[in-house]
Amino acid sequence: MATQAHSKKRVCYYYDSDIGNYYYGQGHPMKPHRIRMTHNLLLNYGLYRKMEIYRPHKATQDEMTKFHSDEYIRFLRSIRPDNMNEYSKQMQRFNVGEDCPVFDGLYEFCQLSAGGSVASAVKLNKQASEICINWGGGLHHAKKSEASGFCYVNDIVLGILELLKYHQRVLYIDIDVHHGDGVEEAFFTTDRVMTASFHKYGEYFPGTGDLRDIGAGRGKYYAVNVPLRDGMDDESYESIFVPIMTKVMETFQPSAVVLQCGADSLTGDRLGCFNLTVKGHGKCVEFVKKYNLPFMVLGGGGYTIRNVSRCWTYETSVALGVEIANELPYNDYFEYFGPDFKLHISPSNMTNLNTTDYLEKVKSRLFENLRMLPHAPGVQVQAIPEDGIKMDIDDQDGAPDTEEAEKDERVPQSIKDKRIMGDNEYSDSEDEGPTGDGRRNRESHKNPRKKQKTTEAKVDSEAVKEEKTEEKEKSTEVATEKKEENGTATKKEESNEPVTCET
């Protein structure tokens, strides 16, 4: 009811009618046909008419090598079932063959899936739409030069890379039952993308996604992993999804969100082991939608196809803010939905191995990690052109409020960590130092005056000494920060920019 006010959004939907015709092979659980089933349901529910429908272009090799290695894409383009034998060595290398078989039209399938996600990102960048949906996307396991877990080309990474051109920070949320390792790996060392994945962990594919995996280098604390056990139900899921994502939104303050809606976390999935219903799954979409950020909704896993299409249909309706009846409309694949022919499914009686105790522990641990984050990184750092996107200014306005509230406990810790990281090769704050463009590391440019002073004071810095100066810096920084926070965001920039010019 509360969401009603902002529930009507411009929604763009990307679908190619050929995508359902690709076939992974006999006995393979991944069935692109589910996308067509979803589409058909949307059509018969009358949701189709309420969206802008796009037929995505086929992503070019150029577009795909924005992330993937040239070699890998070249390989994908040339391999066919009839010439597989010539490529056996490369197939080994790129992990193509078993989970990720070579099938007819493999490359086109990847092109369409990636094309949809890239086009969605472009659409959001143009601010021509609030929500973009590509159920053919969401293939989150694909690595830079390796296929994995039924995924060949990581359309999500490509989409996020596109978004990053126009958005300082992008949040990626993954509610597939499997860990979103491909996306996490791609952005493991950057602080501009936060990846948050809720997945089954422990003796389960792909084996990554431990609670303690938090990112590396500058991206430390920018990977959030929520390992879960079998039998996750709606209630438990919400009890952990909502607080964590609320906190993430608060601290990270993304300007765009990508949600991977893998439907294998539903109850009764052929490969999954959670016990979510369509409603519980859809709540995640609802939750993100409330933030009114540019929002990309992608598909993903899901191997009991009748439930997948139910779920994605419902989630499309949620995105549109339209209520749809529980009775499924008659459609081309009506027989698939028997015996009840209803939209919603009920959970099974499997036991939920996620005790509240366990979930609490996970939650508190993650909160600890999130506390390490500097608030809204990059806001102060970014030298935004005068006529930058309005959105960012809004963010800045919002930032100081929350910052002030938690400043005391945050500043010492985060700065300490940042400082330590800064000494590493991955941080260019030291190399670029005060003369840098002030683009990235908050500390590196934030108070160039102070930085100059300290570097003057001691040229050679031993670790112990530096610790001390750090503390000094800390105090000065706190002082200056207070000053800064009193001023508006734009003032902040003005005051910062001349100084950087001086240095």
Next chain:
Amino acid sequence: MNVDTKEVNKNGRKSSNTNSAPLPSPTAPSEKANNKNILDDLTPETSDDDSNSRKNLKQQKNGKSEYEEKIRVGKDYQAIVPEYNPKLENITEKALLVWSPNTKDIPDSRIEEYIQLAKERYGYNAEQALGMLFWHKHDLEKAVIDLANFTPFPEEWTKEDKILFEQAFQFHGKCFHRIRQMLPDKSIASLVKHYYSWKKTRSRTSLMDRQEKRKNEGGSENGSDDTPDNSDAEDKDVKRMTGINRIENKHDTGYSSSSSSSNGISKLLSLNCQNCKVLCNELNQTTVGSFCSSCFQHWRRTGELRPVQGPNVQRPRSKTNKLYYYQGYHDGSSKYKRKPPKGMYINHDDVLKLAAQDLNESVTPRKQPVPHKFDLLAETDREINVLYSQIQANKQKISSVKAENESFRESRLPEEIAMSRVNIRWTKDELSLAILGFRKFGQNFKAISEVISTKTESHVRKFFTKYRKSRDLDTVCQESQATTSVINAQQKSNSNDGMKDIEVMEIDSDDDSKSEKNNGNTDEAGTKKNSVKVQSKANIVVVSTSKPLKRKLDFSGKGNDDVCIIDDDNNLDKKFAPMLLNDNSEISIVPIRKSSADGKQNGKDATFA
């Protein structure tokens, strides 16, 4: 247990992958170690995750944990993050817009009609129809005119193709490459598409598959790989369409059991088709006998024997041959076969028609398919589809109305719901609400519990039995009926005249209430009322009673100035004197003598005070 099998399945599949995956597997430990080093270099402040990852690494070297993986760091793994530069370039969209929501506010019903027209008359599908509408910029008229110019190609799958596909599928399963060899003019994509639209409507083949699976299962483990999907299919096939399928199922299970059991015997028999007597090199075993492939196909599709001659032919194995369809066969499943599904009746004419077509067909060479029959069936099929969609649409309507109703009710009682949960103890508010409820709804406990909202129906019922005596709830309940009649009377009187000065009501404990209203100055009681709430727009209300009155009179509802109660026989119990009055109204109780013997009769004299 479901979960278990799934787990196994998953683990089986994906673990095999991790083993074979070149990079993360133990076969490439050196590379792994390199990555670790990078990671270690990166984070020298040794958080616990690093030490842990080292542990993992060791484990991996030992080949112990195939699932422990680590995110790798290095330029080979991370994406290169582009510069943030909002005015970088003019972005061009490459996706093709095929539909956008109409801006002209065409009502949904009209679009629906338009789609229906396009579908039925021109064979479009909904998407194509909308595409046409969009092409004409949401101009319905133009689009309708143009529909005829662009009728889509009719389905490229002919009946022969379909039959061929079925056969090929039987041989090769879901190996579309091989199927394609039998249907070279079809692309794999179109095969896949056809497969998916066909798979749920076939029932016999799926059962055949199952049988084949069963046979295979003993030997190969690969078979199990596919079972979730197939069992899925079978479930629904069986559930989907009632009787017809059931008949077929019976046949098939019968067939399958016999085929497996009588394998040995059949080999001994001569290779003559038992239906058409043709000598052939391969016979298909069925419950009805062993057939040549064309007879078998026919039987499989129709469930009947392929007619080989005119109607008068004597078939050698008449007992099993002829009778099995109409009289059932050995396993006593005859009741299934003879009864059509619920609500469906065999129309004798239809049967004759079908039979006649059979006869015609039997004259024609056997290679030709049976077009007429299929036409008829196709027609009914279409009809069924239309009915299906109607049923489904109706169901949708019902459920949406239900949902609306639900939400309406919720919106009506929002505070109560928010306030508290169902609680067995009765608060004062709830008490008074309950009393009011009894007054209004009588013993309709459900309605009352809905009003109170913090009590369930059984709570209210218990409350009623408990306080029945002490609070005289029975009488309160009786009032409820009266109230409704008062309201009726009120409505009647309102329709009579707009404004009245005096309203006279007679209150009677008897329930046979009629109401009538006098305008003007009369104090004749034309009404017999048994009432609690007196609702009247009149300035003065005269109430007269003929029998002991034990009810509270509620005048607060309306802006009555004065109330006069005329008490026939001093019956008005003072205790229950009018309690709810407007502040500034006066009340007078006037005892009068009874003028007629029967209190129920009209025409009592009342003195107006």
